[in-house]
Structure formats: structure tokens, C-alpha cells
Amino acid sequence: MAEYYLLIAKMEKRIYGLESEYGIIFTSNGRKTLPVEKVVRYLFEQLVTTEGFLNVFLENGARFYQDTGYHPEYATPECTNPLDLVRYDKAGERILEKLLNYAEYKIAKEGISGNLAIFKNNTDFIGNSYGCHENYLVDRNANFYYLAEQLIPFLVTRQVFSGSGKVFQDRKGADYNISQRAQHICQKISGTTTNDRSIINTRDEPHADEEKYRRLHVIVGDSNMSEFATYLKTGTTGLVLQMIEDDFLDKDLSLRNPVKSIKDISCDITCKRKIKLDNGKKLSAVEIQKEYLELALRYFSSRDFNPMVKDLLQKWQYTLTKLEENPEQLNKELDWVMKKQLIESYIDKYNLSWGDDRVLMIDLQYHDIRTDKGLYYLLEKNGMAARIVSDAEIEDAMQNPPQDTRAKLRGDFIKLAKEKNIHYNLDWSYIRIGNLLDVRVMCDNPFQTENRRITELMRLIERSRPVRRRFFF
Numbered sequence: 001m002a003e004y005y006l007l008i009a010k011m012e013k014r015i016y017g018l019e020s021e022y023g024i025i026f027t028s029n030g031r032k033t034l035p036v037e038k039v040v041r042y043l044f045e046q047l048v049t050t051e052g053f054l055n056v057f058l059e060n061g062a063r064f065y066q067d068t069g070y071h072p073e074y075a076t077p078e079c080t081n082p083l084d085l086v087r088y089d090k091a092g093e094r095i096l097e098k099l100l101n102y103a104e105y106k107i108a109k110e111g112i113s114g115n116l117a118i119f120k121n122n123t124d125f126i127g128n129s130y131g132c133h134e135n136y137l138v139d140r141n142a143n144f145y146y147l148a149e150q151l152i153p154f155l156v157t158r159q160v161f162s163g164s165g166k167v168f169q170d171r172k173g174a175d176y177n178i179s180q181r182a183q184h185i186c187q188k189i190s191g192t193t194t195n196d197r198s199i200i201n202t203r204d205e206p207h208a209d210e211e212k213y214r215r216l217h218v219i220v221g222d223s224n225m226s227e228f229a230t231y232l233k234t235g236t237t238g239l240v241l242q243m244i245e246d247d248f249l250d251k252d253l254s255l256r257n258p259v260k261s262i263k264d265i266s267c268d269i270t271c272k273r274k275i276k277l278d279n280g281k282k283l284s285a286v287e288i289q290k291e292y293l294e295l296a297l298r299y300f301s302s303r304d305f306n307p308m309v310k311d312l313l314q315k316w317q318y319t320l321t322k323l324e325e326n327p328e329q330l331n332k333e334l335d336w337v338m339k340k341q342l343i344e345s346y347i348d349k350y351n352l353s354w355g356d357d358r359v360l361m362i363d364l365q366y367h368d369i370r371t372d373k374g375l376y377y378l379l380e381k382n383g384m385a386a387r388i389v390s391d392a393e394i395e396d397a398m399q400n401p402p403q404d405t406r407a408k409l410r411g412d413f414i415k416l417a418k419e420k421n422i423h424y425n426l427d428w429s430y431i432r433i434g435n436l437l438d439v440r441v442m443c444d445n446p447f448q449t450e451n452r453r454i455t456e457l458m459r460l461i462e463r464s465r466p467v468r469r470r471f472f473f
Contacts, residue, residue, distance in 0.1 A: 014241070015137035015208075015405065015446045016079045016234055018089050020223050021071040021130040022096065022118050022369070029113040036070045039116060042103035043072055043096075057426055059415050060091060060400060061407025071130050072096065072118070077407030078428075078446045081308060082235035084402055086227050087389045091397035093120060093369045100370070120223045121367035122180040123166060125360070129184040129197070132223035134234060136216040137206060137446065142245055144214060148189055148200045150244045153253040153277075154237070154292050155199050155220055156262045157285035160271050160327075161319050162233035164222040165336030167343070167354060167363045174355035175267070176343070178336045180222045182266035188258050199258060207428035209444045216241070220262070225367060225376040227388035228333040232319060235312040239296050248299050253288055254278040269340070271323050286323050293317060332386045338379060339366045408449045413458060420461050433457060 026039045040054070047056045047064065054066040061077030074092035079085045096118055104116050123129050138147065163179035177183070181197075190198035201217040218237070224230045243249055255261050256276035264273055265285045274282035283291075293316055300309055322329045330337045343362050346352070352359055368374035379385045401411030406429075413431055417424050424433050431454060432440040441453045 013080065013447060014238055015135075016082060016085045016238065017076050017135035018085060018230075018234070019073060019075040019131070019133040019135070020089065020092060020120060021067050021073045021122075021132070023121055023124055023130065023367075024070070024072060025117050025119070026107070027115045027117075029115070032112050033114065034107060034110075034112060039103060039107070040066055040070050040072060042106045043099045045106065046099060046102050057410060057414060058095070059411050059418075060088065060397060061402065061405075061411040062088060062092060062095075063428075064092075064095070067130075069128070069130065077401050077411070078405040079402055079407075080404050080447070082231050082238060082312070083308060083388065084397075085234050086231050087393050087397040088402070089230055090227065090389065090394045094371075094394060094398055097369050097371065118369050119364060119367040120225060120369050121164065121364070122223055123184075125364075129181060131181070131197075131219050132221050133201075134218040134221055134237065136218070136238065136241055137208065137213050138216050138241065139245060140210070140212055140214050142214070144202075144216075145189070147216070147241075147244050149254065150249055151216075151237075151240060152188055152199055152258050153255050153288055154240050155218060156255060156258050157265060157288045158233060158236065159222070159262070159265060160285045160289065160323055161330075161334055162221055162224065162229055163266065163334075163336040164224055164229075164367075165339040165363075167360055169355055169360075174353070174359075176269060176340055176354065177266045178269060178271075179262075179266040181220055182262045185220055185259055185262050199262070207444075208446045213446075222335070223367070224335055225374075226333065226335045226338065226385060228315070228386040229335050231388045232312070232315055235308075236292075236296075236316050239300075239309065239312060240292055243295060243299050246299075249295060251291055251295065252277075252279055253291055269327065269336075271327055286320055289316075289320050290324075293320060332384055335366075335376075338376070338385065339363065342366065342375060342379070404447075404449060406443055406446045406448050409443060409451055409454050413454060416458055416461055422461050431457070433461075 024036060024039060026034055026036065044054050056064045058064055063075040065073055067073040074096060076085060076088040076092065079088060100116055100118050107114065107116065122132060159179040159182060166177050166180040167174055168177050184197050185199060187198040189200050189202060197219060199220040201219045203217045204214055206213040206215040221233060224233065254277060256278055261275040264275055271286050272284055274284055276282055296313060319330065327337055331341050343359055346362050347359060366375045371377045376385065401407040410426060422433060426432060429444045430440055430442050439457060441457065443451055
């Protein structure tokens with residue numbers, strides 16, 4: 001593990017985070033059923049002892065809470081690199097799977113027979129969409145709107161490797177799209193995440209020193225089951241951000257109509273469709289991505305080259321080459337290709353149409369987080385899904401926070417406070433103890449792993465006697 005952190009310490013410093021909203025379905029086998037809000041409460045019951053308080057920070061530094069529409073949402077702890085982000089994103093799935101098993105047990109105790117399922121996807125059967133939001137810490141001195149305009153062509157076109165695939169139905173019939181979120185995007189930049197969804201959100205909550213940092217909130221991406229897709233999606237975005245911040249981009253890739261383009265690209269599974277640029281040129285999504293890749297290769301060739309950047313550049317180049325040749329070759333790496341081939345195999349076997357209800361169920365079951373039932377995990381077990389991290393690394397991330405960010409302080413504090421039954425509350429940037437003395441400690445440096453005042457509080461807690469009392473965290 002020491003070698004692993006030595007490797008990532010050489011990366012350019014940036015905080016990465018992912019927020020994933022999960023779909024939840026309880027199907028009753030009889031007349032008696034449960035409202036979804038009660039099912040969600042059972043999910044939280046092992047974590048929360050305060051009635052009605054569905055907002056929890058975990059021992060790994062992550063946050064688990066109920067979002068709008070009774071969606072359980074998991075936000076990773078602060079990570080300094082995309083590899084850790086994959087580990088902690090997958091740890092969220094495994095934590096939620098354990099909570100699901102407990103909720104099923106509680107439902108059965110109520111005498112209700114049925115099946116509970118949780119899906120890491122972005123749309124339901126009636127057309128609602130819920131998000132996978134990416135967060136990148138950027139320099140406060142950067143011109144936000146310039147940065148956003150430079151990044152938008154990249155975000156619009158990266159769906160060719162980051163889309164999770166979707167069977168869409170309308171009056172004309174059913175067809176397969178690359179992205180689940182693309183059809184729900186209405187604007188380039190806006191301040192809302194639920195109505196008039198945009199590519200980039202203007203929410204500016206860095207949970208850090210606001211004079212130094214700003215949060216770039218990207219809400220256009222799909223939730224990925226594929227580790228490879230998550231790694232490439234967030235890692236390449238970090239590389240492009242670095243180039244923009246360094247004022248290195250010397251090509252104008254602005255799109256004539258980004259909102260229309262994102263939909264057009266999603267509808268074209270050949271990845272060949274040309275879209276209009278502001279300068280009059282027409283390029284495909286893959287060709288635009290290759291322009292960014294060429295810039296990245298040039299940019300990093302004159303700078304210190306570390307293993308993770310090298311790995312990202314190689315995977316980016318490999319993926320774009322295969323997409324240009326034939327996307328079907330990426331049937332172990334990309335969610336939308338893996339799912340498409342799975343559905344096509346099922347359609348051929350049973351002579352079905354794309355609009356058949358059973359096909360829609362296959363689409364949904366691909367995103368089932370249960371490792372013994374989800375179709376993605378069936379592929380993974382059979383060696384048909386590319387891995388980026390190991391099961392042991394995911395298990396570690398379920399229990400322990402990243403060791404190179406503020407999440408270490410938070411996670412270590414939570415473990416100790418729970419052992420001692422100390423009443424406390426906290427958020428991303430502060431910790432507060434209430435029952436020993438009313439103390440609130442701010443920690444607005446997300447790269448900080450040591451804090452004198454928090455250390456003193458923890459020593460005080462260690463010397464205290466365990467007290468049986470209700471607490472929340």
C-alpha cells in the first residue's frame with residue numbers, strides 16, 4: 001500500500017469527487033407492500049440512530065444520504081486521483097449492497113414478502129432522470145466561464161467512452177443510445193440540477209477555502225458500472241482541466257450547438273456522425289476527442305511524466321483508436337458496448353424486438369448493484385469486464401479513508417467517536433463535539449491530513465469513558 005501512495009503523490013494536486021444517485025425498487029409478492037420512503041429508512045437504519053436523520057458520514061470519509069425523490073445517494077470522500085476515485089466509488093456500491101441485505105431482512109420481519117433492488121443508473125421507466133455528478137477542485141483565480149467554455153466540447157464528446165447505454169422508447173419505436181443523461185440536457189451552463197439540466201452546473205460550494213478554490217460541478221455524465229469507464233472519464237477530464245488552467249489549449253473546438261450535439265452523438269452508435277463547430281468545420285465525437293488527446297500528448301511530453309498520467313494517455317489513445325475502427329471491440333471496457341452486446345445476444349436468442357419489456361429489464365438489470373444478480377457483475381465474474389482495481393482494494397476503501405486528503409481526519413475521528421459513543425456532528429469542512437464541550441474545528445484545506453486541534457480532540461475522546469447514549473454521524 002505504501003508503494004501505491006508513493007505513485008499517486010506525483011500527480012498534479014487536485015481533489016476529485018463523485019456523487020451517485022441510485023434508483024430503488026421494491027416489488028411486493030402480495031397485497032401488503034411498503035412505500036419507498038420506508039424502504040429507504042431501512043437502508044439507513046444500521047447507520048443512523050437519530051430518527052429521521054438521513055445524512056451520514058461514513059468511516060471511509062464518504063457521505064451517504066437521501067436525495068430528492070427518495071434516492072439514496074453516495075458521495076465519495078475527497079480523492080487526489082482517478083484511481084482512488086474508482087476504488088471509493090465501487091466501495092459505495094458494496095456498502096449499499098450490505099445495507100440492501102439488511103433492509104430486506106427488516107422488511108421480511110414485518111411479514112412483507114417481496115424483492116428489493118437498487119440500480120446504479122440514471123433513468124427510470126417513466127422518463128425521470130437522476131444524476132451522477134462529478135466534482136473537480138479548481139483554482140479560484142481561473143476564469144470560470146472561460147474554463148467551462150473550453151471544457152464543454154470535451155464533455156459533450158467524451159460520452160463515446162463514458163456513456164452507460166440506454167434503450168429509449170418513443171412513438172416511433174425503440175432504439176439504443178450511447179448515453180442515459182444526454183437526452184435530459186437542456187443548457188450549456190445553469191444553476192439547477194433538477195430542471196433545465198446543463199452540462200456544467202454553476203454551484204460553487206468548494207467545501208474548502210473559498211479564496212483559494214472553486215468547485216467545478218459536472219452533471220452531464222452517466223453512472224458507470226465499468227471501472228475502466230469511470231477511470232477514463234474522470235482521469236481524462238482532470239488532464240484537460242490541467243491544460244486549460246495552464247492556458248495550453250491553442251485549438252478552437254467550440255461547438256455550434258452543444259445541447260443538440262450531445263443528443264446527436266448519443267443517438268449514433270457508430271460514432272461516425274459529424275457535428276458542427278463554431279469555425280464551420282464538421283468533426284465526429286471521436287475526432288474531437290483525438291484533438292484533445294493530441295494536445296495532451298504534446299503538453300505532457302515536455303513535463304514530468306508520471307505512471308498514472310502515462311496510463312491514462314495510453315488508455316485514452318487505445319480507446320479512441322478502437323472506437324474509430326469499430327466500437328464493438330471495446331466489449332470489456334465500455335458500459336454502452338458491453339450492455340448493447342448483452343441485449344443483442346438476448347434478442348437473438350429469444351427472437352425479440354428492442355421494445356420488448358424483457359429487453360427493458362435486461363437494460364435495467366445490467367445496473368443492479370448486487371454482485372450475485374447484477375448482469376454487469378455476471379460479466380465481471382466471467383472475465384468479460386476490464387478491472388482497474390482489485391476486490392481487496394475496494395474492501396479496504398469500504399472501511400478506511402484516503403490517506404492523502406482531509407477525509408483521513410474525518411474517517412479516523414468517526415471511528416474513534418463511535419467506539420466511545422461520543423455525540424458529534426460534522427460536515428465536509430468541520431468537526432463538532434457537543435457532549436464533552438461545545439467545540440467546532442474547521443478544516444478548510446482538503447489536502448490536509450493532520451490538524452492539531454482535531455488531534456487534541458481525539459486525545460480527549462480517547463481518555464474519556466465510553467458513554468451509552470444516542471449519537472448521530
